[in-house]
Amino acid sequence: MEAVYLAIPLAPLFGALVAGLFGSKIGKVGAHSAAILGVFVAFALSVWVFVRMVFQGMPSYEGDVYTWMVAGDYHFAIGFLIDRLTVLMMVVVTFVSLMVHIYTIGYMGHDETLWPDDSQVRSTTYQRFFSYIALFTFSMLMLVMANNLLQLFFGWEAVGLVSYLLIGFYMNRESAIYANLKAFLVNRVGDFGFLLGIAAIYAYTGTLNYHEIFAQAPKLATATISIFPGTEWSLPTVIAILLFIGAMGKSAQVPLHVWLPDSMEGPTPISALIHAATMVTAGIFMVTRMSPIYELSETALSVMLIIGSITAFFMGLIGIVQNDIKRVIAYSTLSQLGYMTAALGASAFAAGMFHLMTHAFFKALLFLAAGSVIMAMHHEQDIRKMGGLRKYMPITYWTSLIGSLALIGFPGFSGFFSKESIIGAVEASQIPGAHFAAVMLILGVFVTALYTFRLFFLVYHGEERMDAHTRAHLHESPKVVTVPLILLAIATVGAGGVAYPLLFGSFFGNSIYVAPQYDVLAVLGEHFHGLLSFTLHGLAQPPFWLALAGVAVAWDVTLYRSKLGLHVHSRLGWVRTVLEKGYGFDAFNDAVFAAGSRGLGRLLWRLGDALLIDGLVVNGTARLIGWTAARVRWVQTGYLYHYSFAMIIGVLVLLSWFVLR
Numbered sequence: 073m074e075a076v077y078l079a080i081p082l083a084p085l086f087g088a089l090v091a092g093l094f095g096s097k098i099g100k101v102g103a104h105s106a107a108i109l110g111v112f113v114a115f116a117l118s119v120w121v122f123v124r125m126v127f128q129g130m131p132s133y134e135g136d137v138y139t140w141m142v143a144g145d146y147h148f149a150i151g152f153l154i155d156r157l158t159v160l161m162m163v164v165v166t167f168v169s170l171m172v173h174i175y176t177i178g179y180m181g182h183d184e185t186l187w188p189d190d191s192q193v194r195s196t197t198y199q200r201f202f203s204y205i206a207l208f209t210f211s212m213l214m215l216v217m218a219n220n221l222l223q224l225f226f227g228w229e230a231v232g233l234v235s236y237l238l239i240g241f242y243m244n245r246e247s248a249i250y251a252n253l254k255a256f257l258v259n260r261v262g263d264f265g266f267l268l269g270i271a272a273i274y275a276y277t278g279t280l281n282y283h284e285i286f287a288q289a290p291k292l293a294t295a296t297i298s299i300f301p302g303t304e305w306s307l308p309t310v311i312a313i314l315l316f317i318g319a320m321g322k323s324a325q326v327p328l329h330v331w332l333p334d335s336m337e338g339p340t341p342i343s344a345l346i347h348a349a350t351m352v353t354a355g356i357f358m359v360t361r362m363s364p365i366y367e368l369s370e371t372a373l374s375v376m377l378i379i380g381s382i383t384a385f386f387m388g389l390i391g392i393v394q395n396d397i398k399r400v401i402a403y404s405t406l407s408q409l410g411y412m413t414a415a416l417g418a419s420a421f422a423a424g425m426f427h428l429m430t431h432a433f434f435k436a437l438l439f440l441a442a443g444s445v446i447m448a449m450h451h452e453q454d455i456r457k458m459g460g461l462r463k464y465m466p467i468t469y470w471t472s473l474i475g476s477l478a479l480i481g482f483p484g485f486s487g488f489f490s491k492e493s494i495i496g497a498v499e500a501s502q503i504p505g506a507h508f509a510a511v512m513l514i515l516g517v518f519v520t521a522l523y524t525f526r527l528f529f530l531v532y533h534g535e536e537r538m539d540a541h542t543r544a545h546l547h548e549s550p551k552v553v554t555v556p557l558i559l560l561a562i563a564t565v566g567a568g569g570v571a572y573p574l575l576f577g578s579f580f581g582n583s584i585y586v587a588p589q590y591d592v593l594a595v596l597g598e599h600f601h602g603l604l605s606f607t608l609h610g611l612a613q614p615p616f617w618l619a620l621a622g623v624a625v626a627w628d629v630t631l632y633r634s635k636l637g638l639h640v641h642s643r644l645g646w647v648r649t650v651l652e653k654g655y656g657f658d659a660f661n662d663a664v665f666a667a668g669s670r671g672l673g674r675l676l677w678r679l680g681d682a683l684l685i686d687g688l689v690v691n692g693t694a695r696l697i698g699w700t701a702a703r704v705r706w707v708q709t710g711y712l713y714h715y716s717f718a719m720i721i722g723v724l725v726l727l728s729w730f731v732l733r
Contacts, residue, residue, distance in 0.1 A: 076117055077152045078137060080162065081213040083113040084169075088206035095199025100181075103199035107206040108173045114213065115166035122159040126579070132156070134219050134283060146278070153219035153282060157425070157583035161216040161357060164429050167563070168349035168436045169209040171556040175440050176202065176341045178552040179447060183339070186451075188244060201241065205345060208234045212350040216357055221270050221280040224358065228266070228322070231351050232259050238342040239335045251334035258331040262321015269314030272297070273365075276307060286364040286585070293368045312365055312372035319355030323409050326383045330657050332406055336398040340443030343398055347405040348436035356412045356428050360421045360584060367419065367587040374504045377417030381498075381509035384410030385516045386655070391523035393651045396453050397442045400527045404479060405435060407516060411494050414509050419590035420497035426574045427490035430567050434478035434487055437560040441472040444549040444557065445531060450542055455527055460536035464546040469532050471557040476528050478564045480521040480619045483607050486564055489571035491517070492610045493596065500592040517615040521622025529630040572603055 087110025091103040098106070124130040136151035152158075180198055187194040211234055215227025232255075240252030274280055276295060277288045295307035319325070324332040332352070336343055346352060359366060359376070366372055384407050391403035408431050415424035446453055448465060462469045478487035495517075499510045536543060548554065573579045576597035586593075600606045610616055653659065707718075 073121075073133060074135065074137060074152075076121065077133065077154055077217065080114045080117050080121075080166075081210050081217060083110040083117075084206045084209040084213065086110050088203045088210060091199050091206060092203030095203065096196050098199075100198050103202045104173070104177055107202040108170070110206055111166060111170045111173050111209055114209065115163075115170050118159065118162040118166045121154065122163050125154070125156060125159050132582075136219070140222075148222050148280070149220065150223055151219040151281075152217045154217065155583040156580050157357075157360065158216055160425065160429065161353075162213065164432050165209065165212050165216065165349045168432050168560075169205070169212075169345060171436060171440070171560055172341045172345045173202070173205060175344075175443070175553055175556040176205065178550050179341055179443050180339060186242070191244060193243075197241075201238075201339065201341075204234055204238050204241070205342060208238070208342075208345060208350055212354070215354055219282055221273065221282075221285075224361075225266070225270060228318070228354060228358075229263070231354060232256070232263070232322075235335070235342075235346055235351050238346070239338045241338050241342070245337065248337040251331075251337040254334055255331035258328055259321045262318045262328050264317075265314045266318025266321075269311050269318065272307070272311050272314065282361070289364045289368060292365070306369060306371070308365055308368035309371045312362075312369045313375060315362060315365070316359065316372060316376060319359050319413075320379070321355070322358075323352050323355030323413065324383075324406055325355075325379050325409065325413055326386070327657060329383065329387060329406055330654070330661060333399055333402045333654075336396065336402050340398065340439060340446060343402070344436045344439035344443070347402065347439060348432040352405065352409055353428050353432065356409070356416065356424060359413075359416050360425055363419075363421050364585040366416070367585055367590060370503060373417045373419060373590070375417070376413050377498070377501070377503060377509045378505040380410045380413030380415075380417055381505075381512035381516075382410070383407070384414060385512040385519065388516050388519035388523065390651050390654055392519065392526065393648050394523075395456055397445065397455050397458075397527065397531065398439070398453060400455070400523055401435070401438050401442060404438075404520070404524065407520060408435070408479075411491060411513060411516070414498055414513060415494040417509070418494075418497045418501040418503060418506060418592055419586050420494060420501075420593050421584045421586060422575055422580055422593055423490065423493040423497050425580075425584075426571065427487075427494055429574075430478065430486035430490045430564070433560055433563040433567055434475045434485075437471060437475040437557060437564055438479065440553070440557055440560065441468050441475060444468045444553050447549055447553070448546055449538060450545070452538070452542065455530045457537050457539075458531045459534045459538070460532070461546070462532040465532075465548045467548055467554045467557060471554075471561040472528065472532065474561045474564055476524050479524050480622065481517060481615060482619065483610055483616065484565075484568070486567035486571075488610060489568045489575075489603070489606060492606070492613070492615065493571070493575050493593070495613075495615055496596050497592040500595050501590070503590070514614055514618065518618040518622045521619040522626050525623045525626035526630050529626055534631050569603070571606065572600070576600065 084107075087107040090098070090106035095103045121130075125132070132153070132155040134151070134153045136147075136149035138150040139147050140150055141148040180201055183197050183201070184194050187197060193200065208231060211227050211230035213227075215224055215231065218224040218227060236252045236256045239255050240248045242248045270280070273285060276292065277285050279285060292308055292311075296304040297307045297310055299305055299310070320328045332347075335346055338346075387403055387406035387410060391400050391407065394400045394403060408427070412424045412427050412431070415421070415427065444465065445458070445461060445468060448461070448468075449458060452458070474485070478485040481488045481491040495510065495513050498506055498513055538546075575593055600609065650656075
């Protein structure tokens, strides 16, 4: 089995290397064939491992396959931990990635037309993109399959690197370069905390291996650390919060969320991959994997609850005022990541992972459907210039409807079961901040439905607002685009069927640890006896009716355009301004951190480079030598008797020194 586990991440890596190194020789077909074959092999093997482990009782695997470095008595190794948490992530990552790879054939088929004629990368842009997304898949698989924090950090940084390359894929656009630099810098802030957390774990346990760390968890429970003289902090709390800072960067939680909306500068397929199955889910997975540590700190759980709920509600509000089709979905991702984080804070790790899975399916579906619309609209992304696309693009329409209903948590769709379980878990939690979080999450349901169906109605219903040329050429996307949409729609609906065993059964086994006093899912499970019971209970709860209210308001504002909607819009113009500016996070970062860094750089240049190095060391040395030369040049008179006199004086001085000593 070890060979199979090794083949799963290496297959996409092989595809990435072939497409990247030999793309100019094998052409477009060769590049996408190699990349898709690699990801397909990874997906097929992941499904096989999943079936054997979940349905046939195959035990978990944990072992090292390669010793990377030896430092003293410690071996830093590359190894795999294949348990039920891992196999779930492997299947989700490889399936979504495979759909994105197939879809990319249609979406990026004529990408060279978007580049300047004199661009040096124009001829191989297609091959380069396939190389990047296959490498993205490899990096994420190495992250989720790791059995130690060192390898997890390798995958963590690798997905960050590839996301940097993909967000700035259109390197001829200044906005794309700004976006990928922004993503890189914000994630470095989170990664600094993550590294400190890993260092603290190693300092107190002497290992980076998961099982060895978790075995020492009882000892860590009572340990303290002195960060400032005279103060003692709980070691598990410090470690958990430091690790969570890393998750805040990768999974875009407030205030480290600012990079995610700008990641829309990359091509649509990578938006789907980043927002659905890779990158942003890394933080959620990491916290879940480290659940034995987080269960030792109620403070860390409370922090996650509050930050997650704030992200879920307030980032959703921004989605209401966005007009770019991809940015609306991007803010939806921020909001849904907040739901996942809140679930982790309530110790409902299984619910968080279930929502991660369902969200991966319907968010990839929504992004790829948006890409289908963008293709039909000749790369127009403003939803105010769309409308009435239902009759031109029926497959895109119905798949978008399925994704939208799943996103708002409509009964029967997978998103209903995952969101309902998160809200119920937070309501049942006794962790400080749980009541506040529950209110935020419930209100977030209304907001989600409002921005989701505002987008849906503006794009697919109502009057046609595009120009005559675009309207004349509107048609459904080719099968290479619509087939992945259909398969993702099936997964979006079908994933709800595994809700009960994932949430209330023993699916995850020992992969996730929940302390008995925090086990809110066990409390919820006492009241449900199957999916029908779950659904009927949800129909009587506020989230369902708030979702319907959000859809109704979206219809009123976008299609019916009642006087009430116009009145509210005119009275709350200042709120719209605040939301359009993203609560001022970007302005603050640009004014304080970006401008402050530039100011510090200028100060260091003036003091260090201009004054100290150039002025004092380089030019100062030259001036000192010049000044010294000017003072001693009078000695060189050119008269022989002056030199003889100087020699006689010198001899007398030397004789006097020898005599007197």
